[in-house]
Amino acid sequence: MDASMLGQPRVLLIDGDAARAARHCSQLALQGWHVIDVGDPREALRAVRTAVFDLVLIQMAPAAAAGMDLPGGLQRAAGGGFLPVIVIGDGTATEEDRCRCLDSGADEVFPPSIGADELWARMRALLRIKVLQDALDDSKRALEDALRREQQLIEQLRADNDLLLEQVVTDPLTRLYNVRYFHQFIGDEFRIARRYGHPLTLLMLDLDHFKAVNDAHGHPMGDFVLRQTAGIFRRTVRDADVAARTGGEEFAVILPRTGRQAGHESAQRIRTTLAEHTFVSGPTHLQITCSIGLACYRDDADVTSPHHLIYFADQALLAAKQAGRDRIVHWIDLDGDLKARLRTHARSFADADNTVNDEDRTADQEGVANVEGG
Structure with missing residues (x-):
């Protein structure tokens, strides 16, 4: 069971500035988030392959994040489920940079001037979407499993019916019709x-x-x-x-x-x-x-x-x-x-x-x- 199911969402923070990352960790902890802090994108990719996260917060220029395909790479490394990714830029991003970052897999791209309360609210909104998406994915898997079991049952019933029909019309010794x-x-x-x-x-x-x-x-x-x-x-x-x-x-x-x-x-x-x-x-x-x-x-x-x-x-x-x-x-x-x-x-x-x-x-x-x- 992951932390979000226990009431404490898990956040992966990617920030190359150690001092700023420490401030984010403290603020997020006060909001009830469990934060894992990594400074290197490659380390972040390894982290999402081995642990479950409810949201990723990237402090990086949108153009750089898009250039290394970091948002999309994190989504793929997570193994298929919905993993919200927020990118907070450095103040130099153009509209084109933000669009490229969104196209690469980010769910939100904010300027560094975004207020803390708005950021927490945006994170909670994405978390609600993730909860709904995860429930939908679980329902889809359950339905697929049920359909698979039903298909197996139908195939077994068809095989049983074929065998029963053969037994009804076939002489058991010679296998000719009876x-x-x-x-x-x-x-x-x-x-x-x-x-x-x-x-x-x-x-x-x-x-x-x-x-x-x-x-x-x-x-x-x-x-x-x-x-x-x-x-x-x-x-x-x-x-x-x-x-x-x-x-x-x-x-x-x-x-x-x-x-x-x-x-x-x-x-x-x-x-x-x-x-x-x-x-x-x-x-x-x-x-x-x-x-x-x-x-x-x-x-x-x-x-x-x-x-x-x-x-x-x-x-x-x-x-x-x-x-x-x-x-x-x-x-x-x-x-x-x-x-x-x-x-x-x-x-x-x-x-x-x-x-x-x-x-x-x-x-x-x-x-x-x-x-x-x-």
Whole structure:
């Protein structure tokens, strides 16, 4: 805490005349000021770097003070806060000298004839300004600190929200999207596809004989295979595609704006990449294949809702596994009688839970009409 806060302002007096400086010190002490007297400007600069002062009183010709940039140098040496500087001239200063001294950083420039009472009053006035300026500076620093803390809090909250969102939509083992996000995304993409007349393909995948991996090598090896498989998906699907883990060894890949033929090419790329990959963990080397079922909105007339797209792709996956595994089966290529039975079963699903609502359907149909009409 500095002297001014304790009720005794600190003054740095710079005066090369020792006798005059002594008189000033005595008079200032009677006014309740604590005075530090230095005769050399360089010593004054050192003093303000190491101690706190409330005001500087310079007894010097204004031209000389301005020439050595003493007022400004003292302000800079003080470290940024407001430090009032009064210069008392020698009686020879011109108006130009006084202006130069003020421009160099002095707050007041007085002739030597100034009366003591006026000088003390001027010093008290500058001290009041300093108190207000210091309070303003303190408030500014407090506000900046508060804003900095608030920004840090906002950044932390944003990071926490991002992490929470990732945890909500991400499978913790594979870091792929989870089944919850899969259903949300396919519903959104289906609405877009129907509104604008785009195709939408879904691949449902299952790792062949995965239970045997867990039984023979343990669940840690099984988890390793699942993580490696997820990495293969990331390398083989497009940025616009969404790969998700929907069950133990079951996965799905949503292919927006992709028809049946392009979807088959993507499925084939995944299947062959996986089949050619060797899963190596310590002494264990494994080869894994997968079965893939494919259904496509727009290319498959049976697909009229997101739930149908999932159901028909899943039935195509089941057919791929029943046909011997390590293959791709399209819903559209299933046996006619089987498809008829599955269509009947699909119609029994509750539209309220598994399809877009009637308002969305009306808007989507209007969108398709606009696209096709354009």
